Amino acid sequence: MTFDTIVALATSRGRGAIAIVRLSGPEALAIASALSGGKTFSPRHATLTRLHDRDGQLIDEALVIYFENPKSFTGENVVEFQLHGGDAVAMLAIDELLALGARAAEPGEFSKRAFLNGKIDLTKAEAIASLIDAKSKESARLLARQLTGELKQFVDAQRDELIRILAHSEVMIDYADEELPDDLLEGLASSLKILQAALQKTLDSSRNRDGFFTGYKVAIVGKPNVGKSSLLNALLAYERAIVSEVAGTTRDTVEEFIVLGSHTIKIVDTAGIRESSDAIEAIGIGYSKKMIEESDIILSLFDGSRPLDDDDTAIRSLIDEVSGNKPVITVINKSDLPAEFDIGMLQQDAPVSLSCRGDISPLKARLTDVLDGMSDSSEQILISKRQIAQVEMTLRALSDALAPLMRGELEIFSFHINEAIASLSAISRPYEHDQMLDEMFGNFCLGK
Ligand SMILES: Nc1nc2c(ncn2[C@@H]2O[C@H](COP(=O)(O)OP(=O)(O)OP(=O)(O)O)[C@@H](O)[C@H]2O)c(=O)[nH]1
Ligand SMILES: [Mg+2]
Structure with a gap:
């Protein structure tokens, strides 16, 4: 199979010490050499060289590594340019490489070539x-x-x-x-x-097991004003969501990533759930139900400074009904205020009691335990x-x-x-089926 020569930024965009531009295909060496003023590169040696554009202007001083086919990721001739970080330098280099005959790679095209050239099978590609x-x-x-x-x-x-x-x-x-x-x-x-x-x-x-790879989703659910947004902010350690004494403050869901132990999880603050005639709030409640369904772990939050009421029990039944067998952690908030809440009738195992205005580490510890339990990596999956x-x-x-x-x-x-x-x-190893391959590799990152 012969292919054209493709180019893409292999590192992520934005600020960074180094940007790597990757070139793969039959003309990779010739194009790289043209960009480097005619320099030749020997396989698997790092060569420091200056890159110039068509007008002779210096683009960057780069470290160039040549991988000769078939001993490369794609199985073709590959040249990698390690440039100084930032998008601008990399874009200048890519512009020149395109002018010299390379083509901008599609997302996943490098991996697709690696597969087609027999360098990796599909389980590795995935x-x-x-x-x-x-x-x-x-x-x-x-x-x-x-x-x-x-x-x-x-x-x-x-x-x-x-x-x-x-x-x-x-x-x-x-x-x-x-x-x-x-x-x-x-x-x-x-x-x-x-x-x-x-x-x-x-x-x-x-x-x-999606959450195992992409980060488990943890939803904070409870009636209005129990402190859901306060808990999100406390977990994030900054004021992300609006907190107020007015019940029904959060109308939409707010999602943020946090790191707990070795896990990155997505915390979701939801609109408070209660029987309501307010149309906007009712939409919020619909979201909350959906969030329970889409989440991997539920934090069921109550206000410890008020007696348990019908809204609390209604929410709890909703959680029980929608959550299936997902882990539910019961959290009783506002422990800094005199306790009025009696969890007794909800029959919970060991609720976590805390104040969003104080120390929330007991919840972090409980969550980390649950996450550890859900993240057994020894199974074949x-x-x-x-x-x-x-x-x-x-x-x-x-x-x-x-x-x-x-x-x-x-x-x-x-x-x-x-x-x-x-x-x-x-x-x-599927039967070569173009459409399936395009679809699969199309979901990859650019430059991979
Ligand atoms: N004393 C005390 N007040 C708290 C605590 N956590 C939250 N609050 C207060 O409770 C009120 C409601 O907090 P929010 O975080 O907005 O509650 P919410 O559950 O997001 O409310 P909605 O978005 O309206 O559903 C605010 O006045 C908070 O300052 C706490 O641990 N102790
Ligand atoms: Mg809120």
């Missing part, structure tokens, strides 16, 4: 894409393991087992005229069930919707295969096993 957005050390660790091929090995092992089962079935078809011992069919069925269980386990632990869909298809094919096997209809059994093998193989 791990690279997710690693960029990883919001906890645990998820970064898990993705790093996938970069070494852990998921691919798991998938390959299951596929090899399926191929073994298929081979048995084919042999039995060939000897169809002879009487087949029953235990042969049972042996196949039990191998199949072991495989089903392994895939199902991986699938179960992979569902709803699928990291993309695509991978999950492939495993679901595989499992469907396996369950379709079971009934014909029990009836001894081995041709039909083999047909479904073939389907399962194709679905499973597609996790790391």
Whole structure:
């Protein structure tokens, strides 16, 4: 396969000590050399050189590294320019590289080439894409393991087992005229069930794990005026949301990232929930419900300086009804005021009592514990919707295969096993399907 030569900024935009511009393709070396006044570069050596534009004006003094194909990320000739930081210098360099014949890369195009040139399989490509957005050390660790091929090995092992089962079935078809011992069919069925269980386990632990990679979402929910916005501000340690003694101050949701231990989480302040005829507030309440559904952890907040009332119990039932089995942490606020609140009837396990005007570290500690518990990185998990869909298809094919096997209809059994093998193989190595590849790599960052 031959490609043109592409260029993109590989580091993120904005202020920074270094900006890296990456060039990949058959003309990479020639173009880099032209930009450097005819300098030649030897593979894997860092060369300090001056870059000039077409008018002879100095762009920057850059460190240039040449990776000769196939020993590069994309498998093509790659040249990386380490420029002084900031967007302006990098944009000047990219302008010149475009003028010299390179083309601006599409998002994910470098990784796509790496895949097409056989440098990475799709599980690695997806791990690279997710690693960029990883919001906890645990998820970064898990993705790093996938970069070494852990998921691919798991998938390959299951596929090899399926191929073994298929081979048995084919042999039995060939000897169809002879009487087949029953235990042969049972042996196949039990191998199949072991495989089903392994895939199902991986699938179960992979569902709803988005937050593990992109940062768990934590919603603060409670009736108006209990101090939800005050709690958000206290967690952020600055006045982000408007706080006032007027109930119904927050009308929209306010979201901010904070770092807790090794986790980056998104804290969401919601509008207070209560029975209300105020149309705007009613919209806010709709948002709150949605936020509970979309969040991974709920902070159920009460005002400790007032007696429990119907609004409190109504909200609590709403949370119980919508949150499913997500962790809910009960927080009783305003502990600096005389206590009037009795949590008794809500039957909570160990609520956290605090004052947003004082020390909120007990809540931070509780949240960190919950997050640690949700971030087990030792399991084998699928990291993309695509991978999950492939495993679901595989499992469907396996369950379709079971009934014909029990009836001894081995041709039909083999047909479904073939389907399962194709679905499973597609996790790391799909049949080259342009549209699917464009879609997948199109979600990558530019320069990757
Ligand atoms: N004494 C005391 N007052 C608090 C505490 N936390 C919040 N408040 C006060 O309670 C009032 C309501 O606080 P907000 O943070 O605006 O409450 P909210 O839950 O966001 O209210 P809505 O947005 O209206 O639903 C404000 O006057 C806060 O100053 C606390 O720990 N102690
Ligand atoms: Mg508020």
